[in-house]
Amino acid sequence: MRGEPLQDDAPGLRGLLARGVLRPNPTLPGAYVPVPLRYLESQLYASALKGLTAMVEGFAQIPALVGELEAEQQAHGHSDEPARSVHLTSVDAVNTETVRTSLGARREILTAQPGFRPPKLLKALLNPHLEPARRGVAVRTIYRTSERSSPSTGQWVATVTEAGAQVRTLGESFPRMIIVDRAHAFFEAFDTEGAVIPQTAWYTQDPAVCQVLALHFYTGWERADPWLPQAQEEPPASTEAHHKTTKTQRTILRSIVAGRSHAQIGKDLGLSERTVTAQVSKLRASLGFTTVPQLTYWWATSPERLLP
The missing domain is CATH 1.10.10.10 (Winged helix-like DNA-binding domain superfamily/Winged helix DNA-binding domain)
Incomplete structure (x- = not known):
């Protein structure tokens, strides 16, 4: 400010020059003059705005960059996302998740139901099969052969098959499961002794598990007999x-x-x-x-x- 020459290593000089606060005095070598404050202010604002603009553009590019990388990873069968599996510990939680997932199906719903389902539950689970079937989703269900004698199950089958679903029966034991689009799967939970834990289920989005369960489902499906209510055969006497x-x-x-x-x-x-x-x-x-x-x-x- 006094117009005295400064050494190049004077404390703070480089910072002031870098920020544009000072400029060299053209008439006195080694001396500096302050930049007019109004001009300095406009320059600082311009510099800050340029930095903010670059940051915003960087933020805007993140989704596209991640999407491009994700597509490349999927093309090579790789993903760093951990497989998501959840233990659903109540009937309400199981029903809520299976209904939500089934209604969002786009290609396929595979259901294996080895046990009796009461009429109230059949009614509650009717729409998650009807709505996708009417949209053209491939809906396939396997029941135990003994269910052919249940009037409520027979009515349920008649309703869903009319909408385009397919139902078959199998006279052997098989695990309970639901697979949706081979991207979501629900299956029975077991304790350390191998016994089924009632009123609970595992829900997974692991693609490998979903594919294996779908393969297991179709193994039973090929052995099962079609259940066509409009032309079903009467089984022999029960004795x-x-x-x-x-x-x-x-x-x-x-x-x-x-x-x-x-x-x-x-x-x-x-x-x-x-x-x-x-x-x-x-x-x-x-x-x-x-x-x-x-x-x-x-x-x-x-x-x-x-x-x-």
């Missing part, structure tokens, strides 16, 4: 004495049709391979057949395949 097959023989026949060997069937049922072979031979003889293909053809057209 076992009137049947040509026993429950064990029916389970064996379903497994044979599924391509399993006698050894595999015996392991599944806790029987020896010899016992399974003996059961097949006994049934074949009682029906007057000489070969297993004859037996399996009879089974494919027999109403007894609808029995549990």
